[in-house]
Amino acid sequence: MATGTVSRNGMGIARGSCGKATGDGTALSVTLGFKPKHIIVYNETDAIRWEKFFDQVDANTVKTVTAGTTTTDTTSAIVLAEKGFVVSAAAAANGKALVWFAE
Numbered sequence: 001m002a003t004g005t006v007s008r009n010g011m012g013i014a015r016g017s018c019g020k021a022t023g024d025g026t027a028l029s030v031t032l033g034f035k036p037k038h039i040i041v042y043n044e045t046d047a048i049r050w051e052k053f054f055d056q057v058d059a060n061t062v063k064t065v066t067a068g069t070t071t072t073d074t075t076s077a078i079v080l081a082e083k084g085f086v087v088s089a090a091a092a093a094n095g096k097a098l099v100w101f102a103e
Helices: none
Strands: 003-008 014-022 028-031 038-043 048-053 061-064 070-073 078-081 084-087 097-102
Touching: 014 028, 028 097, 038 078, 048 078, 084 097
Parallel strands: none
Antiparallel strands: 003 014, 014 097, 028 084, 038 048, 038 097, 048 061, 061 070, 078 084
């Protein structure tokens, strides 16, 4: 289960959100209440970072590993949804500590 907070501007419009979850081996669906343009998911357990931009090909994310190597990950690690995003079951593997930021 994901927990998080939403930051809003003076008119109550959501600007960004952050949260955390522990992977259970199934896809993690995060509902934000807005469609994000930029998402970062960080696996604290293995020091892997996935980053998704709104204009990327649906299956692609930018992946950075512990050694600092950055590649294009084509495994749909993060998929945008109308009011949030989904982290794949592989990225949300069992017992993995995940933190995320979306704006």
